[in-house]
Amino acid sequence: MEAFADLLDALVYTSSRNAKLKLIADYLRRTPDPDRGWALAALTAGLDFPAVKSAAIRKMLMERVDPVLFALSRDYVGDTAETASLLWPEPAHPPTPPTVAEAVEILAGMTRASVMRELPALLDRLDANGRYALLKLATGAMRIGISARLAKTAFAGAFDVSVDDVEEYWHGQVAPYAPLFAWAANGAEPPSGEDIPLFRPFMLAHPLDETIVDMAKYAAEWKWDGIRVQIVHAGDETRVYSRSGDDISGTFPEIAAALKIPAVLDGEMLVRGSHQGGAEGGAASFNALQQRLGRKTVSKKMLEEYPAFVRLYDVLIAEGEDLRAHSWEQRRLVLETFAQRLDPERFDVSQVIAATSLDELAAIRERARDDAIEGVMLKRRDSAYVAGRRTGLWYKWKRDPLLVDCVLMYAQRGSGKRSSFYSDFTFGCWDGDPDQGAELLPVGKAYFGFTDEELKWLDSHVRRHTVNRFGPVRETDKSLVFEVAFDSVHESKRHKSGLAMRFPRISRIRADKPAHEADRIEALRKLVRD
Amino acid sequence: MAASWIRAEPFGIHIVPGNCWVDPARPVDTALVTHGHADHARGGHGQTIATPATLAIMALRYDTRTGTVPVEYGETVSLPGGVKATYVPAGHVLGSAQILLEHAGERVVITGDYKRRADPTCPPFQPVPCDVFITEATFGLPVFRHPPVEEEIGKLLTARAANPERCVLVGAYALGKAQRVIAELRLAGYAAPIYLHGALERMCRLYEELGIDLGPLQLAAGLPKGALAGQSVMAPPSALNDRWSRRLPDPITTMASGWMRIRQRARQRNVELPLIVSDHADWTELTETISEVNPQETWITHGREAALLRWCELNQRKARALALVGYEDEDD
Numbered sequence: 001m002e003a004f005a006d007l008l009d010a011l012v013y014t015s016s017r018n019a020k021l022k023l024i025a026d027y028l029r030r031t032p033d034p035d036r037g038w039a040l041a042a043l044t045a046g047l048d049f050p051a052v053k054s055a056a057i058r059k060m061l062m063e064r065v066d067p068v069l070f071a072l073s074r075d076y077v078g079d080t081a082e083t084a085s086l087l088w089p090e091p092a093h094p095p096t097p098p099t100v101a102e103a104v105e106i107l108a109g110m111t112r113a114s115v116m117r118e119l120p121a122l123l124d125r126l127d128a129n130g131r132y133a134l135l136k137l138a139t140g141a142m143r144i145g146i147s148a149r150l151a152k153t154a155f156a157g158a159f160d161v162s163v164d165d166v167e168e169y170w171h172g173q174v175a176p177y178a179p180l181f182a183w184a185a186n187g188a189e190p191p192s193g194e195d196i197p198l199f200r201p202f203m204l205a206h207p208l209d210e211t212i213v214d215m216a217k218y219a220a221e222w223k224w225d226g227i228r229v230q231i232v233h234a235g236d237e238t239r240v241y242s243r244s245g246d247d248i249s250g251t252f253p254e255i256a257a258a259l260k261i262p263a264v265l266d267g268e269m270l271v272r273g274s275h276q277g278g279a280e281g282g283a284a285s286f287n288a289l290q291q292r293l294g295r296k297t298v299s300k301k302m303l304e305e306y307p308a309f310v311r312l313y314d315v316l317i318a319e320g321e322d323l324r325a326h327s328w329e330q331r332r333l334v335l336e337t338f339a340q341r342l343d344p345e346r347f348d349v350s351q352v353i354a355a356t357s358l359d360e361l362a363a364i365r366e367r368a369r370d371d372a373i374e375g376v377m378l379k380r381r382d383s384a385y386v387a388g389r390r391t392g393l394w395y396k397w398k399r400d401p402l403l404v405d406c407v408l409m410y411a412q413r414g415s416g417k418r419s420s421f422y423s424d425f426t427f428g429c430w431d432g433d434p435d436q437g438a439e440l441l442p443v444g445k446a447y448f449g450f451t452d453e454e455l456k457w458l459d460s461h462v463r464r465h466t467v468n469r470f471g472p473v474r475e476t477d478k479s480l481v482f483e484v485a486f487d488s489v490h491e492s493k494r495h496k497s498g499l500a501m502r503f504p505r506i507s508r509i510r511a512d513k514p515a516h517e518a519d520r521i522e523a524l525r526k527l528v529r530d
Numbered sequence: 531m532a533a534s535w536i537r538a539e540p541f542g543i544h545i546v547p548g549n550c551w552v553d554p555a556r557p558v559d560t561a562l563v564t565h566g567h568a569d570h571a572r573g574g575h576g577q578t579i580a581t582p583a584t585l586a587i588m589a590l591r592y593d594t595r596t597g598t599v600p601v602e603y604g605e606t607v608s609l610p611g612g613v614k615a616t617y618v619p620a621g622h623v624l625g626s627a628q629i630l631l632e633h634a635g636e637r638v639v640i641t642g643d644y645k646r647r648a649d650p651t652c653p654p655f656q657p658v659p660c661d662v663f664i665t666e667a668t669f670g671l672p673v674f675r676h677p678p679v680e681e682e683i684g685k686l687l688t689a690r691a692a693n694p695e696r697c698v699l700v701g702a703y704a705l706g707k708a709q710r711v712i713a714e715l716r717l718a719g720y721a722a723p724i725y726l727h728g729a730l731e732r733m734c735r736l737y738e739e740l741g742i743d744l745g746p747l748q749l750a751a752g753l754p755k756g757a758l759a760g761q762s763v764m765a766p767p768s769a770l771n772d773r774w775s776r777r778l779p780d781p782i783t784t785m786a787s788g789w790m791r792i793r794q795r796a797r798q799r800n801v802e803l804p805l806i807v808s809d810h811a812d813w814t815e816l817t818e819t820i821s822e823v824n825p826q827e828t829w830i831t832h833g834r835e836a837a838l839l840r841w842c843e844l845n846q847r848k849a850r851a852l853a854l855v856g857y858e859d860e861d862d
Contacts, residue, residue, distance in 0.1 A: 012793050013802050065672065066844055072837045073673045077792055086673035086791065132793075419794035 001097040001126065003031060004039050005133035011144050020146065024154035029185075035100040037176025040155065042100075042137045044148040047175060051110040052119065052138040054080050060116055061087060075472045078419025081135035088131055091124040098125060100137070101176070107138050149388065159184035167387050171199040171245065195235035199245045200264055200316055200324075201387035202228065205377060205394035212358065213378055213395065219328065220353040220361055222277065222368070223375040223396055224311055225286045226270040227293070231310060233259045240269075251295050252308050258346035263338065266314040266385075267350070271306045275529075276372050281351065283311070285372070286502070287490055311350045312339055313377075316385055324385040331385065365399055372529045374487065375399045401485035402527055403507060404429065405518040407440055408480040411462040412473050414447055421455055422462035422474065423447055425506065427482055429497070429524055434516040440478060441497040443524060449485070449505030458509070481510040481518050489527050497521050499528070532827050533638050533662045535613075536631070538852035543640060543664065543831075545631060547611025550579075552629060552640050562615060563588070564642025565626035566705055579607060581617055583625025583740055587705060590732055603627065603653065620644040621655035622809050623706030624737060630658050638662040639823070645808065646815040647679060650713040651706070651742050655819075663825035664852075667833035668810040668862060669788050676788060676812040682805045683714045686762075689782050689803050694760040699781035701767040701801070703862070704730050706809050708764055709737045711786050712744045714807075715762070725750040725758060727765035727774065755779045771800050788812070788862045808862050817841055 007027045014020050024043065028036050041047045057080060061070050065087050077083040098106065103122065110118050119138075123131050136142055152170065156163040161184045169191050173180050182188035229248070230241040238256045240249045249256040252269065259265070270276075271292065273284025284306070292298065292306050315335040316324050323331050332352075339349045353376065355361035365376050375398035383393040406427035414423035424447040432438030450458060461480060468475035485507035492500035499521070537544045542554030550560040557574035564570055564580075566587030571580070573592025578585065579599040589598075601607055606616040612634075617627040622643040631638045637660040644655050644666065669676075690698045702708040708730050715724065723746040726734065734747055750763050759779045769775060770783055788808025789795045796804035811819060816838060820828055828849040830838050835851040842849035 009793075013796060013804065015797075015800060066840065068840045069672050069837055072834070072840070073671050076671055076834070077673055078794060082793060083673060086675070090675075419792070 001100055001103055001130050001133060003027065004035070004042075004100050004137070005126075005129045007039070008133045008136060008142075008144060009129055011146060017150070020150065021154045021157055024146075024151060025158035028155060028158040033178060033181055034176035037178065037181060038100045038104045038137075040151060040177060041175030042140070043142065043146050043151040045140050045142065047104070047137065047140055049107045049110065049138055049140075051112050051115045052107055054139055054141075056112075056115050056119070057081070057084050057135060057139070060084075060119060063116075064089060071471070075413055076420060078413060078415045081139060081141070082132055084135055085128050085131035088123055088128070095127050095130065096125045097127075097130050098122070103134055103137065155180075155184065164387060165190070167201045172196050197232040197234040197237050197239040199230060199232065199239075199241045199247075201245075202230065202243060202266065203314070203385050203387065203394060204389040205396040206389055206391060208378065208395040208397040211395065215355060215357050215361065217382070218378045218380055218395075219332075220355050221313065221350045221377045221379065222353065222373055223377050223398065224268040224270060224283060224350070225276060225372075225374045226268040226283065226289050226311075229255075229267060229269045229310060230316075231255060231259050231263075231265045231267070233262050250297060251292065253298060254303060255308055255310055255346055258343045261318075261338075261341065262320060263318045264316040265310070265312055265335075265347075266316060267310040267312040267347075269308060269310055271308055276374075278371055281348075282371075283309075285490070307345075309346050309348065311348055313350050314385060326384065327382045328379050328385075329381045361397075365397060368399055372488070373399075398487070401487060401503075401507070402489070403483055403485055404443075404524055404527075405510060405513065406443060406482050406484045407478050407515045407518045408461075408476055408482060409440055409442055409478055410473050410475050411458075418447070418455065421459040423455055423459065425458070425482070427484060428478075429518060430516075430520045431497070432520065434518075438520075441521060442495060443497045443499055443521070444484065444486070444501040444504040446484065446504045446506050449507055450509065454509060479515050481513040481515055482506050483508040483510055488529065489524055491528060497524075499524055533636050535633055535636075536638055536662070538829070538831075540853060543852075545609065545611075545613055545633075547633060548609035548613045549611070550609050550613070553642065560609070562629055564620065564629060564640065565622055566591075567623070567643070570642060579615070581625045581627050584627070585625075586736060586740065587625060587733070590736060601627075618656050618658050619653040621646065621649055621652060624652045624709070624740060624742065626652060626706075628655075628658065630660065636661050638664065639825075640664040641666055643668065643810055644819075645811050646819065647676070649710055649809070650717060651709050651737065657819065657822050660823060660825050662827045662829060663820065663823050664829040664831060665816065665820065665838075666810065667816060667830045667835045667838045669808065669812050670816055670830070670834040670838040672813045672837065674788060674791055674812045675814055676791070676808050677806055679714055679807055680718070682786070682807050683711075683718050685803065686715070686784060686805060687718060687720060689784070690760065690762060693782060696780045696782055697758045697761045697763050697778050698803075699770065699775060699778055699783050700762065700764045700805070701770040701783070701785035701787075701799070702730075702764055703787075704733050704766050707786055707807070707862070708766075709734060709742060709744060710809065711805075711807060712747070712764070713742065716743075716745045720762070721745065722761065723748045725753070725761055725763040727763070727769050729766050729769070730764055750777070767799070810862055820847065821845075 010023050061084050074083045152166045153163050156166045179191040183190045228243045232239050238259045239247050240252050240256050242248050270283035271288040274282045275285040276283045315331055318338055378395040380393045409428045410426040411422040412424040426442050426445045428440035428442045430438045431441050465477045466474045467477050484504050486501040486504040488502045490500050535546050541556050543552040551558045552562045553564055553570040554561050559576040561575040562579045566584045571588050577597040582600040585598050585600055601617045603619050606614050614632040616630040620626040620628045620642055629640045639658050639660040646655055702711050712724055725748050782802050784803040784805050785801045786805040786807040790804030790806045828842055830851045839849050839851055
């Protein structure tokens, strides 16, 4: 556990990507099985201990520390695990740290009844850094700036194997990944996944921004506002995977049941409707899809009210043939033929937009706002299907965001690198004429869109303009105007203003603009396309 | 309320009968200054009453050659209005003092900034019995428990020894922290020259003039990169990520501060090796000191006063927070 704790701390204090890769690779080479496998699982967020959650940690702390002192500490530190590791009463005896594998075994054996007894016993065996590492490992919330991709790249670097191979063999493997280490470190046969419906890493797009592309080389498609999914059938089983590789087959049983041919398909999960793109070939809003997300089981009523289907973008593997090395154009031909054999109620193929120039496409994209479509995708016709985001192959071109001027109302301290800064902002619009006594009503919340310099300025603004405190929340004097950018706005019963923004972010700080000139609720309401 | 002759105003503590101020944030006729940090010691007062070391430190920064009244530790001065002031070591930095005020049969202690750990550069804090204890609360949260300084100095020496091709760059405040870290390094047996950023030189020289031995010191400026490999360099925190540090051979950036306890605070400073070395009392010391001094009332000046207030409440101690402005959070 000490080596793992040292690794976590070193990662926290290292900002360079290469230095992080080296730290992880060194650890993986130096540490024996199965500790290194568990550590790798922890770094890639692959561990889950149902009995050990933040709530249990908070409860355990409350039994030892005054709740108010705990809340003040948590608010200042910005991280529950770190707060707990620091507040934990130092045991009288010297630490007797477990190995990572031993810690995992004990954590996995805990039940909701035993956690309040067994977790303290485990924490008493560690020093402050060890407690931090243990709690991070136990709750799976690392927040140390290590993506799963980075950890896999480090794994590849540690043993000099290709990262694409690592990605490929990774899925279907479970921690502590003995076959994976045997293959990479000791030259054993790679783990095989032919008869298992494994997840394959997604190909992703860059924002187009200012890039100019030659439309002769690119195909355009609509960017649908659902969730990206991969549907895999192998060995008589079908699984539906989300963008992050989570198995969501249980959430969409009708989709899982509809694919019976061995294949790996890439598409957008949507709900039938006409909100996006109109009645002909359209789909319901993201809000409708949201009713279906996050459920482990689905009622019959849900299935009827919000029928899901997948709009197919791509095919990776069809009937045993791996098509990923082929061009988009070739895969598209296979996809169109293949899709004819699928249930049209559950699958259709994403339409290609005919546009010969970027200007023409821009005009089409501009009209898309009326159809409530998020934007367009550009895919290089000769591009192979490669994992991750590669420059020049796929682009997303979202329509320009909507903008509205809002007034800062409340602020809260952030987490992670924004810890101890006031960086979560709630802002509002006027419910009438501010010169006639109108009030501000909250319309949204955002915690990004500003630079580190602006963050410092905002933090000090909040401190200097606080008029009220409600626990960790500060109410400001409502003097600062933000230009807020957002993708769309919807009716919502959850907010007093009756509106909710999608993807709001601070686009500009308008310190020059008087608060009474900020926008009114009615202006925002006009942008609703529900 | 106890000690009604003392008022907490936004810019300082006012001793009403003598019309004197303690650590005022703006120029006044008569100022009692606890120590030389810029947020407590400012120039422009008609008369400044402080320890000789604090006055010497202030003279480096401001034109305070006129109107200075030196007071030795343990010495009592009489202020107008029948108020007596006694200066007692606070253990914070060289010259730092608590001020005991006596008037109308009441005793009030103003700690200024203080710590309880041993510090080779200044005499230790002495608890003084009093009716009202006016304490700082810089590290007034139970997450702050400073580890033994030897452990932290050990980390620094280990990092230096393990990286002969790099140098260790220690960020430390120019007054107090820098000299303490140097003195602790010497206690740990580190005898090699320590290389300084120009901004630290004058204060180190002053410490030496005042009798604190810091061993061999040299300016880092003008030396070729290679000469500093395997060496220890010290700079003010502002220079850590500045152009200045580019002259150094792949420095291991460290910072000596109580804030380094919190990972994200260290990260916000781009620190690679955080050293938890503080010149302030940690949570345990703040609360134990209040218990030890055992005043009738505890007033809290600056820092994380909410948590210390809560502790007083839980321990049935009468307490209040003073809303003072101008004290910096960060100078540790």
